[in-house]
Each structure stands twice: as C-alpha cells, then as structure tokens.
Amino acid sequence: SQTIHQWPATLVQPVGSPLSLECTVEGTSNPNLYWYRQAAGRGLQLLFYSVGIGQISSEVPQNLSASRPQDRQFILSSKKLLLSDSGFYLCAWSSVINYGYTFGSGTRLTVV
Amino acid sequence: AQTVTQSQPEMSVQEAETVTLSCTYDTSENNYYLFWYKQPPSRQMILVIRQEAYKQQNATENRFSVNFQKAAKSFSLKISDSQLGDTAMYFCAFEGPSNYQLIWGAGTKLIIKP
Structure with missing residues (x-):
C-alpha cells in the first residue's frame, strides 16, 4: 500500500537559519x-x-524553494528563515x- | 477561475445528531471532482469522501454522505449519528478535469458535544 512520510513533526528554528523539510512516498511511482x-x-x-523529477511549479513567490531530486522525494527549503515562515507545512501526493x-x-x- | 465557498465558519451539534456542512463552488467546467477533507486536532488531513461530477448518484461512505446538486453548484456533507471523533475542521475542495491542483474552501470547524 502507498504511504507518505514527512519529517520532522515539529521544528523550532531561529530567524536567518536554513530550513529543510523532507517528504517521501512509498508504494507508487511518478x-x-x-x-x-x-x-x-x-x-x-x-x-x-511537482509532476516529475526536477519539475517544480511555484504558486506563491516567497522565501522558500522546493526540489525533487528523486521520483518519490520532495524537499522544501529555505536559505534564511523569516518570522513569517512559521506555520504548519503539509506534504501531499496524488497518483491519478x-x-x-x-x-x-x-x-x-x-x-x- | 474556480472558487469554493464554505459559508459556515463554525458549527456545533450534540453527539448522535445529524449535521450538514455546506459548500458551493463556481466553475465553467462540466466534468470535475469534489472532495471533503477532515482535519482533526492532530492536523492530519484525511479524505472523507469524493464525488465525480458526471455521476448523478450521491457518494456515501458509512455515516458520511453528500448532497450533490450540479445545477446549483452545491456540494454539502451530511454526517449521521455524529460522534465525538468527528470534531474537526472540514474542508471542501474542487479539482477540474485537467489540472493538478485542488481549490480549497476556507473550512468549517465542527464541534460535537457530548
């Protein structure tokens, strides 16, 4: 069966620090x-x-970026966090x- | 552009009662998909039910059912025999036939009282 893993669950970071959130999907391809x-x-x-490896579409211009280095891996990053980046981040997938x-x-x- | 409207910011009912959450949408598409998602206090987003616009029969999943009125562009969720565990935010969402994005309503906070 398909599963999705996202980590970490909670994160406290100082302003100006980098960010990396990771999401992986199992049991499906593309x-x-x-x-x-x-x-x-x-x-x-x-x-x-993202609809494929290396293909990223951005909806909101901001301090964040995303990458998809592998088919089932999606990473959210920032070089320097802002206070306004606080929030709850959700990763999701769809196959069809x-x-x-x-x-x-x-x-x-x-x-x- | 498609829009989704949930006009009830918050609702509360007694346990075991039936409750209906409203959702309206706007689109020029003929074929599309509609969804209800539940987000409990844990904030995990869970798919409750989905409806294909080309199907006239209303979708049902156990205690959850929808009233899909295509002409009126209405997609309400009915929860029967409500339980304490139904307490959550409920989001209505729309997906067109050829895009990859869900259009989300603002959500309805549902509180089930013991």
Whole structure:
C-alpha cells in the first residue's frame, strides 16, 4: 500500500537559519507531489507542486524553494528563515488526477 | 477561475445528531471532482469522501454522505449519528478535469458535544 512520510513533526528554528523539510512516498511511482502551508485556524495555501523529477511549479513567490531530486522525494527549503515562515507545512501526493490527495502528518515550524 | 465557498465558519451539534456542512463552488467546467477533507486536532488531513461530477448518484461512505446538486453548484456533507471523533475542521475542495491542483474552501470547524 502507498504511504507518505514527512519529517520532522515539529521544528523550532531561529530567524536567518536554513530550513529543510523532507517528504517521501512509498508504494507508487511518478506521483504528483505538493507542499502546502496552513496558518493557525486557516485554510491551505499551495506553495509548490511537482509532476516529475526536477519539475517544480511555484504558486506563491516567497522565501522558500522546493526540489525533487528523486521520483518519490520532495524537499522544501529555505536559505534564511523569516518570522513569517512559521506555520504548519503539509506534504501531499496524488497518483491519478482527480482522485484526491493523500497527506503527510505535517510539520509544525516555529521561527523565533 | 474556480472558487469554493464554505459559508459556515463554525458549527456545533450534540453527539448522535445529524449535521450538514455546506459548500458551493463556481466553475465553467462540466466534468470535475469534489472532495471533503477532515482535519482533526492532530492536523492530519484525511479524505472523507469524493464525488465525480458526471455521476448523478450521491457518494456515501458509512455515516458520511453528500448532497450533490450540479445545477446549483452545491456540494454539502451530511454526517449521521455524529460522534465525538468527528470534531474537526472540514474542508471542501474542487479539482477540474485537467489540472493538478485542488481549490480549497476556507473550512468549517465542527464541534460535537457530548
């Protein structure tokens, strides 16, 4: 069966430090991969999506970047974190268009 | 552009009651897909139910069912015999036939009271 792993679960980082969040999918090949951010009590904001290795689409210009070095690996990065980068980050995948997403368990990032 | 609207920011009902969450959407597409997702306090996002627009029959998953009104562009979620574990944020989402992105509603916070 397909599973998605996202880590770490929580992270506290100082302003100006780098960031790397990782997401991997098992049990499927060539998934569509997504990074979302969710502010407390708010909806989901799509940050990046990828339909294949090395193919990244950015939805919101910001301090973050994404990479897909392998078929089932999706990484969210920042060179220098800002206070406004705090939030809950969710990775998701879909294997067939229109069948919905499966989400990771999320990372709670606090920038101090 | 497609939009999804959830007009109920928060609802609360007693355990075992039935509750209906509203969702409306706007699109010019004829074929599309609609979803309800649940996000409990753990914040794990869980797919509850999905509906293909070309199917007239309303989707059902155990205690969860939808009332899909294509002409009215309405997609409500009914939860029967509500349980304490149903307490969560519920998000309605839309996906067109040829894009890779879900369009999300703002969510409804549902509280089930004992």
